[in-house]
Amino acid sequence: MLRRLAAQRLLEIRQAFRQPQASRSFSTALNYHLDSSDNNPDIPWEFSEANKPKVKEILSHYPSNYKQSAVIPLLDLAQQQHGGWLSVSAMNHVAKVIEVAPIRVYEVATFYSMFNRTKVGKYHLLVCGTTPCMIRGSRDIEEALLNHLGVKRNEVTKDGLFSVGEMECMGCCVNAPMITVADYSNGSKGYTYNYFEDVTPSRVVEIVEALKRGEKPPRGTQNPKRINSGPEGGNTTLLGEPKPPPCRDLDAC
Amino acid sequence: MGLGQLASRALLRSARLAASNPHHQFRRAIVTTPELHNSAESAAAEAHPEPDLPKRNPVAGARVHFPNPDDAIEVFVDGYPVKVPKGMTVLQACLMAGVDIPRFCYHDRLSIAGNCRMCLVEVEKSPKPVASCAMPALPGMKIKTATPLAKKAREGVMEFLLMNHPLDCPICDQGGECDLQDQSMAFGSDRGRFTETKRSVVDKNLGPLVKTVMTRCIQCTRCVRFASEIAGVQDLGVLGRGSGEEIGTYVERLMTSELSGNVIDICPVGALTSKPFAFKARNWELKGTESIDVTDAVGSNIRIDSRGPEVMRIVPRLNEDINEEWISDKTRFFYDGLKRQRLNDPMIRGADGRFKAVSWHDALAVVAEVIHKVKPEEIVGVAGKLSDAESMIALKDFLNRMGSENIWYEGNGPNPNADLRSGYIMNTSISGLEKADVFLLVGTQPRVEAAMVNARIRKTVIATNAKVGYVGPSADFNYDHEHLGTGPETLTELAEGRHPFYSALSNAKNPAIIVGAGIFGRKDKDAIFSVVDNIAKKINAVRPDWNGLNMLLLNAGQAAALDLGLVAESEKSIESAKFVYVMGADDENLDRVPDDAFVVYQGHHGDRSVYRANVILPASAFTEKEGTYANTEGCAQTTVPAVPTVGDSRDDWKIIRALSEVARVSLPYDNLSAIRSRIGTVAPNLLRVDEREPAAFSTSALRPEVKEKPDAAPFTTVVDNFYMTDSITRASKIMAQCSALLKK
Numbered sequence: 001m002l003r004r005l006a007a008q009r010l011l012e013i014r015q016a017f018r019q020p021q022a023s024r025s026f027s028t029a030l031n032y033h034l035d036s037s038d039n040n041p042d043i044p045w046e047f048s049e050a051n052k053p054k055v056k057e058i059l060s061h062y063p064s065n066y067k068q069s070a071v072i073p074l075l076d077l078a079q080q081q082h083g084g085w086l087s088v089s090a091m092n093h094v095a096k097v098i099e100v101a102p103i104r105v106y107e108v109a110t111f112y113s114m115f116n117r118t119k120v121g122k123y124h125l126l127v128c129g130t131t132p133c134m135i136r137g138s139r140d141i142e143e144a145l146l147n148h149l150g151v152k153r154n155e156v157t158k159d160g161l162f163s164v165g166e167m168e169c170m171g172c173c174v175n176a177p178m179i180t181v182a183d184y185s186n187g188s189k190g191y192t193y194n195y196f197e198d199v200t201p202s203r204v205v206e207i208v209e210a211l212k213r214g215e216k217p218p219r220g221t222q223n224p225k226r227i228n229s230g231p232e233g234g235n236t237t238l239l240g241e242p243k244p245p246p247c248r249d250l251d252a253c
Numbered sequence: 254m255g256l257g258q259l260a261s262r263a264l265l266r267s268a269r270l271a272a273s274n275p276h277h278q279f280r281r282a283i284v285t286t287p288e289l290h291n292s293a294e295s296a297a298a299e300a301h302p303e304p305d306l307p308k309r310n311p312v313a314g315a316r317v318h319f320p321n322p323d324d325a326i327e328v329f330v331d332g333y334p335v336k337v338p339k340g341m342t343v344l345q346a347c348l349m350a351g352v353d354i355p356r357f358c359y360h361d362r363l364s365i366a367g368n369c370r371m372c373l374v375e376v377e378k379s380p381k382p383v384a385s386c387a388m389p390a391l392p393g394m395k396i397k398t399a400t401p402l403a404k405k406a407r408e409g410v411m412e413f414l415l416m417n418h419p420l421d422c423p424i425c426d427q428g429g430e431c432d433l434q435d436q437s438m439a440f441g442s443d444r445g446r447f448t449e450t451k452r453s454v455v456d457k458n459l460g461p462l463v464k465t466v467m468t469r470c471i472q473c474t475r476c477v478r479f480a481s482e483i484a485g486v487q488d489l490g491v492l493g494r495g496s497g498e499e500i501g502t503y504v505e506r507l508m509t510s511e512l513s514g515n516v517i518d519i520c521p522v523g524a525l526t527s528k529p530f531a532f533k534a535r536n537w538e539l540k541g542t543e544s545i546d547v548t549d550a551v552g553s554n555i556r557i558d559s560r561g562p563e564v565m566r567i568v569p570r571l572n573e574d575i576n577e578e579w580i581s582d583k584t585r586f587f588y589d590g591l592k593r594q595r596l597n598d599p600m601i602r603g604a605d606g607r608f609k610a611v612s613w614h615d616a617l618a619v620v621a622e623v624i625h626k627v628k629p630e631e632i633v634g635v636a637g638k639l640s641d642a643e644s645m646i647a648l649k650d651f652l653n654r655m656g657s658e659n660i661w662y663e664g665n666g667p668n669p670n671a672d673l674r675s676g677y678i679m680n681t682s683i684s685g686l687e688k689a690d691v692f693l694l695v696g697t698q699p700r701v702e703a704a705m706v707n708a709r710i711r712k713t714v715i716a717t718n719a720k721v722g723y724v725g726p727s728a729d730f731n732y733d734h735e736h737l738g739t740g741p742e743t744l745t746e747l748a749e750g751r752h753p754f755y756s757a758l759s760n761a762k763n764p765a766i767i768v769g770a771g772i773f774g775r776k777d778k779d780a781i782f783s784v785v786d787n788i789a790k791k792i793n794a795v796r797p798d799w800n801g802l803n804m805l806l807l808n809a810g811q812a813a814a815l816d817l818g819l820v821a822e823s824e825k826s827i828e829s830a831k832f833v834y835v836m837g838a839d840d841e842n843l844d845r846v847p848d849d850a851f852v853v854y855q856g857h858h859g860d861r862s863v864y865r866a867n868v869i870l871p872a873s874a875f876t877e878k879e880g881t882y883a884n885t886e887g888c889a890q891t892t893v894p895a896v897p898t899v900g901d902s903r904d905d906w907k908i909i910r911a912l913s914e915v916a917r918v919s920l921p922y923d924n925l926s927a928i929r930s931r932i933g934t935v936a937p938n939l940l941r942v943d944e945r946e947p948a949a950f951s952t953s954a955l956r957p958e959v960k961e962k963p964d965a966a967p968f969t970t971v972v973d974n975f976y977m978t979d980s981i982t983r984a985s986k987i988m989a990q991c992s993a994l995l996k997k
Contacts, residue, residue, distance in 0.1 A: 031493035032455060033504045041504060088504055101487030106503035110492040 029117035029154075031110050033088055038119065045089035047097075051081055051188060055097060067098040071108050074098065075115055080188035084124050085116040113167070121156045121163035122185040123211050125204075130169035133177040137201075141177055142166070144201035148208060161212060172197050174229045175221050179204060181211070198223035309333060309351030317341075317349055326392040331399060343385035343396055344372055352398045355407060355436045357414075357521045358473040359386035362577065363482055369414070369473050371436065373406040374398045382406040404440070411441035414471050417452050417496070418522070425469065427523030429536045433471065454499045460507035461990040462514050462582055464531050470524035472498055476516040483579065484510040485711055485731030500524070509995050510731075511704045511975055514585040518568065518578070529586055529987050530566045534558075539565055542895035545882060546584040547639050547809035547875045548982060550770075551683070551705045552884030553580045557588075557876055557895040564588045564876055564896055574684045574945065575884065581704035582991065583976055588876075590985030594859045596871040597900020608869065613901065613911070620868055621916035623851045627831040629656025635827075636662045636819055637837030637856065638808040638979045641880025641892070642939050643928050644872075644905030645810065646817050647920060648836055650931070651909050654918040659830075661821040662814030663838040664807060666773035668824075671815040673956070674938075675948030676782070678812055678887035679706075680800035681765050682945060687713050689765035689801065691757050692721040695744065695785060696968035697769025697805050698728040701975040703885065706767075706805060707731070720761075722754045725769070725968040741781055741963035748787040758792045765801040766794055770811065771971030776964070783959040800947070805885055807971065808979070809875075812883035816936035835862050836905060837872065839980045855908055857899070860980035870912075871902035874981065878904045879925060881932070881939050888945035889938060 033039075047055050054077055062069040074097060078090045091109055095102040109115045116124070127133075127142045142153070145164045149157050156163045172178045175197030183192040196207055198221045210217040225232045311317075317337060319325055324339040330350035337346045342365070347354050357369035367387035374385045377395035382402060390396075397403060415437060422428045454467040472491065477500060480489040488508055492501050502508075508516075516525045539558035546553040546567075554570035567588050569580040599616035600608040624632065634652045636645045640662070649660050670676045681689065686709045699707035713719045714732040721734035724743045737743050737754050746752040750759075758764050768785055772778050785802070788794075794801035806812055827833065828845050835841065837856035843865040846852060854866035857874040877898045883889045898904075903911075906928055913920045922928040932939050938946040976992040977983045 030455075031497060031499050031503075032457070032501050101481075103487055103490040103503060107490040107492060110503070111494045 033106075033117075039087045041088050041092060043087065043089045045082070045087060045093050047078070047093070048081055048187075051077055054188075059097075068100045068104065070098055071100075071105060072112070075105070075109055077188060079115060080184065080191045083122065083187075084120040084182060084184035085118060116165075118154065119156055119163075120154075120165070120182075120184070122161050122183070123163075123208075124182040124184065125162060125164045125208070126167040126170075126180040126182065127164065128168075128170050128172070128176070128178050128180070129166045130173075132169075132173035136176040138177040140201050141179065141199055141204050145179075145204055145208065148205045162208065170195065175226075179207075181207070194219035197221045198226060311351055312348045312353045315348050326390065328390045328392070328394040328396060330396045337390055341390050343374060343376070343383065343388045343390050343394070346390040346394075347374065347385060347396060347398055354385055354398060355440050356386055357432060357436075357471060358475060360475050360478075360519055363475060363478040363519075366474050366478065369471065370410045371407065371414070371440075373403060373410065375400045375403045375406075407440045408442045411437055412445050412447070415441065415445060416447045417468075418471060419451060419468050421469070425466070425523040426464075426526040426531055427469075427520075431523060432521035452496060457501050458505060458507065459502075459525075460509075460513065461987065461994055462528055462586055463508060463516060464526045464528040466524055466526070467499055467501070468524075469522050470500055471522055472500065473521055474500070475519045475521070476500060476525055479516055479519055480508070480510065480513075482715070483515070483708060483712070484512040486510040486513075507995060511581050511583070511700060512579055512708060514582045515569070515579045527566060527586075529589060534560050534565045540895070542876075542893050543570055544876070544892045544895060545890045546580065547882060547892070548583045548587055548979065549581070549703050549705075550806035550808055550811055550885040551575060551703045552809065552882055552888065552890050553584050553705055554890075555580060555584060559876075559896045562897050564591055574682065575886075575888065576705045577708075579705065579708060583704070583978070583982060583988065586987045586991070587976075587982045587985045589987050590858075590981040590983070591874055591876060593986065594984040595857060595874075595899045595902075596859055596863070596869055597902060598871060599901065600869040602867050613903075616868055616870060617912050617915040620853050620870075620912055624655060624832050624916055627851075630659075630826065631829065631831035632657035632659065632834070633821075633827050633830040633832070634660035634834040635836065635838040635841050636660070636810065636814060637835070637839060637841075638663060638810060639837055639875060639981070640810040640814070640905065641875070641878070641882055642810070642813040642817060642889075642932055642936075643880055643925065644836060644909065645814055645819055646932050646935065647906040647909040647913075647922075647928065648834065649817065649819060650920055651913045651916075651918065652834065654913065654920070655916070658822040659824075659826040660819055661824065662810060662819045663841040664770070664773070664811065665814065665819075666775070666778065667821075669773055669815060669820055670782075670956075671818050671820045673948070674816065674887065675800070675802070676956070677804045677806065677815045678948055679767075679803040679805060679885045680795075680948055681803050682886045682947075683709055686710060686765055687716070688799075689713060689761075689763045690717060690719045691761035691764045692719060693747075693754075693758060693764065693766045693788070694721065694723045694725070694734075695766065695768045695781075696725045696772050696971075697767055698725065698970065698972065699767070699805060700729050700731065701972040702769060702771075702807055703805055704975075706885070720757050722757070726970050728970065740965060740967035741777070741784065742965060744781065744784045744788065745963070748784050748791065750791065755792075758788070761792065763799050763801060764792050764794045765803060767803045767805050769805055769968075769971060770807045771969065775966075777961070777966075779959045780961050780963040783956065784963060786956060809882050809884075812885060812887055813881065813889075813936070813939055816883060816887075816939055817932070818935065835866070837980065838862060839983075855905065856980065857902065858980035858984050860983055870908050871900060872905045872908060873898040873902050877902075880905075881929070881942070883939055886945055887938065887948065889940065889942050891942050 058070050058073045074094045078094055079086050082090050086109055091105045092102050095105040125145060127138055129138055149162050151157055154165050172195055177199060178195055178197040179199055181194050196219060203222045207217050319338050325336045326339055327334055327336050328346050330347050330352055333350050335346055335350040337349055344354050354372045356372040358366045365387050367384045370384055372385045373382040375397040376383050422434060456465045456467050459465055474491055477489045477491060481487050488502050488506060492499055492503055517527050538560050542557045544555055544557050546555050553576035554572040555567050556570050557564055558566045567585050569578055571578045598610040599613050601611050601619060603609050632652055632655055634648050636648055652660050683706055692710060711732045714721060722737045723734050724737050726739055747755050766789055772781055789802045830850050833846055833850055833852045835854045839860040839862045843862055852866045853868045854862050855870040855872050857872050875892045876895045878894055880892050881889055910920050922931055929940060972978060974992050976988040982988045
């Protein structure tokens with residue numbers, strides 16, 4: 001009995017030490033920048049002509065002496081325009097637009113994991129990794145995606161179409177497990193950010209293949225027996241007319 | 254005994270404990286507060302605000318200033334009533350009550366961040382412990398700093414902070430003066446519960462001065478706030494979040510601030526330490542000597558930390574009137590120049606042009622012989638930038654006795670105005686600049702000329718939105734400013750009220766005009782000064798209650814030299830001199846000296862002037878002698894010897910005293926107090942050490958009228974390289990690295 005307990009404890013201790021830390025990083029990049037040929041401050045970057053009115057519109061939401069409030073919407077716009085990720089020059093340009101030091105923009109961009117600071121695919125697939133989805137098999141879904149595409153997490157496929165990342169809870173626990181597809185294939189004009197819910201390892205592969213063919217698979221639940229968040233095979237409860245709430249009968253007073 | 258067996262024993266014991274006390278596991282959590290809130294101790298502290306409590310004194314003699322007596326509120330700290338002005342934080346109230354609250358992120362000269370949570374205290378009727386640094390004190394607040402709840406909160410915070418902090422104190426340079434080390438001893442627990450692996454963070458390259466070990470960082474963000482608020486460089490930031498949070502610059506860049514060294518002092522852990530000092534010494538081996546800095550005219554208060562004969566590092570000393578608690582990088586890191594290129598023996602240049610070491614006796618005999626051979630009007634003396642008042646008066650007295658009137662201080666230009674003290678000091682005083690609302694900088698780049706004065710101007714600009722107008726060549730500023738023009742014609746426009754900036758100046762309540770000492774070198778300086786006087790008169794800058802007409806001097810000895818009247822009869826005399834006594838003057842152009850002249854160089858570094866010298870008399874540097882310096886605002890301060898002299902060198906004034914005896918014109922002082930009483934007869938203000946004596950008269954009324962107009966030539970940059978301005982900094986390797994890497 002003592003021996004068994006000891007052995008079990010030893011196993012626990014070993015496991016505690018074996019935990020790889022890298023699997024917990026959600027951001028696509030390190031918290032510091034390393035110059036590369038496609039990401040360095042010398043590459044010129046500007047908002048496109050189509051996006052310039054949008055920049056103006058975003059800035060108009062804030063008082064002119066608080067331009068820095070526009071940092072998040074502008075970064076988002078820059079990310080959409082730049083194929084789903086923010087290069088240093090894009091962040092520098094945003095800093096110039098809102099008239100702050102570049103570091104203040106870097107701080108924001110590194111804080112939010114939805115700002116990608118390394119290259120992502122045209123379709124950035126985000127697998128929800130939070131508890132409900134994890135219980136419903138999100139690890140298998142991620143594995144299926146990674147195996148099918150032949151990449152590691154946050155790595156882009158050779159054709160530049162896909163990358164897989166992890167996300168925290170996206171509020172679809174009732175339809176767990178789910179993935180999100182951020183579609184940057186058409187720049188900020190055709191940008192979509194769709195949820196695919198109730199997925200299975202085989203279904204995500206189908207979705208990926210459909211995306212590869214240029215199709216737009218139906219978003220929402222992938223379980224044909226469910227309608228949105230409704231139960232599988234139709235309602236099983238609350239079938240009758242709902243009863244009125246047990247209020248006081250005001251007329252009787 | 255195997256690990257498994259040990260573990261099982263621990264398990265068994267904890268199982269037994271848990272069985273015996275069902276509430277055991279809850280006891281460790283902070284949230285189970287009811288019994289802590291109502292514990293016997295806190296009840297006792299509350300119940301008896303005993304009258305016989307021993308009196309407590311504010312921490313570090315902190316004093317409180319009530320801007321408005323009506324705004325005083327009373328709070329109770331551990332039962333002691335204390336009166337504080339409205340708007341003070343709980344932490345400050347505790348300080349006034351003599352309770353030092355542990356803190357990491359709070360710093361009284363930076364904005365409040367409230368993110369380290371170390372300063373948690375219990376406040377009555379508050380459901381949770383409150384972060385005292387960010388909580389304003391409210392009337393009647395009952396603050397408890399030593400209750401079980403507060404202690405437990407601190408212990409918990411400390412456990413979290415130590416979770417990812419490496420246990421590398423034995424190899425950490427901060428060891429011994431580390432806030433985290435001290436506070437974990439005082440407030441932490443003797444054990445932690447963290448069993449995971451610690452995180453590690455990539456070190457950042459911030460340049461040749463600041464060494465980073467970012468794994469040690471506890472994210473207090475003091476350095477980020479210092480950089481953006483005080484230094485005015487928006488380089489550092491907090492990147493990432495959660496357990497991945499780190500301090501960095503994102504894109505690799507060096508910290509290009511002249512104040513960057515101060516992040517070493519404000520870092521509460523060993524994340525940012527001094528690169529030149531790395532692994533050199535432990536702080537408890539060092540002897541601290543409270544002295545002053547001589548690299549610029551500010552006279553920053555410093556502590557020279559030495560070990561044996563070596564200066565190991567320089568750290569700032571608090572002086573609210575001069576440097577607050579910051580110093581510039583030059584002040585902090587030039588000390589390695591004190592160990593290089595030192596002159597340690599008296600030397601005479603032989604017939605072959607090489608120097609030969611000789612005894613003091615021989616060297617002085619040669620100098621005395623030569624000085625008697627030349628005519629008095631062929632004798633010239635030049636005092637260098639780093640000269641102290643004692644040596645300058647000795648040099649002046651000696652050469653005067655030899656019949657020469659040509660003794661001057663390098664950098665003061667021809668015919669400096671030494672008659673009216675208000676004409677060459679900062680009349681507003683450095684701390685007084687904070688009251689100014691409009692600045693007019695004339696031909697001065699304070700960022701490189703006097704970094705601490707610049708920090709003061711920046712503080713004022715940030716705090717009160719004061720306007721800054723600048724006349725001079727394009728320059729670096731770390732605050733908003735208007736570049737009005739480059740030359741004297743802009744000043745003429747201002748004086749005539751034609752310039753758009755004139756309205757800002759004339760509407761100002763406390764305008765401050767700061768004229769750079771670079772103007773001294775111009776031929777038309779009298780005309781420029783009279784234009785500046787005119788501006789001051791027009792905008793009413795000089796009043797009985799406010800004197801806003803300032804000179805910003807460049808060098809440590811400059812104010813004292815003018816106080817002592819080191820003014821040459823004619824600077825041209827050097828071109829026909831036969832005997833030149835150079836006392837550490839390395840920036841004087843000695844090419845003007847005739848080839849057959851005899852040049853004596855007295856100084857501590859083999860710098861520029863040594864090449865022309867015939868005799869070298871080794872002197873001691875400011876770290877090795879007692880000397881009086883007056884800073885740009887006219888505050889006399891003294892250096893204190895921290896380390897022994899190098900080789901056979903002697904104090905400057907002693908050399909001249911000895912030489913005078915050999916030359917049979919003995920000076921009448923044999924010790925420091927005697928020479929100081931001699932100074933007292935010339936410039937009594939130099940004897941009032943650490944006191945600033947304002948100038949008695951204002952200049953404008955007393956200055957002779959100037960007819961000529963200023964030239965059209967624009968003002969020039971006076972200090973090309975901030976890091977190398979005098980013989981010590983030019984000898985410093987660290988300063989050389991800085992000027993190679995950081996100068997844009």
